[in-house]
Amino acid sequence: MVQSLEHDRAAALDGLRTAYAAELLSPATFEDRVAAVLEAEDPAGWLWDLPGSRRRRRAAGAPRALVVVEDGVTLARLRLPPAPATRLVGRDAGAWLHLENTSVSRRHALISRRGGACRVRDLGSTNGTFVNGEPVLVADLRSGDELRLGEVLVCVR
Secondary structure, three states: OHHHHHHHHHHHHHHHHHHHHOOOOOHHHHHHHHHHHHHOOOHHHHOOOOOOOOOOOOHHHOOOEEEEEEOOEEEEEEEOOOOOEEEEEEOOOOOOEEOOOOOOOOOOEEEEEEOOEEEEEEOOOOOOEEEOOEEOOEEEOOOOOEEEEOOEEEEEO
């Protein structure tokens, strides 16, 4: 089993090197993902959004929109951009999903769409990213999921 994990890590590192050489990853993203692959139990999970990845879900259950809810009131509805796309979520004024709540970090998370898959990636936020109540660093999003960024609830539709 250890040999298989090491083989998977080597394959993931090769994939990252290839993507970096093709200028699909910035130097900072490349470094972050190499560090993550070296620690991950599922190294291939860090390549899902790169061209040629085999870890794509079919589009049937793919979410189409995010609904921001606070105290039972809908604050915003955003249609997810068509794939491939990656969008910033946070308090930063330039964020695609700009949230004013102070429990949300300036650069809280990324929402990415590749093929039929949609994922959230926490960017080291102070108050965390949760999918259906579970803390996550990276997670698939499906229609019906509840995404919580700090204290802000985002319903995935």
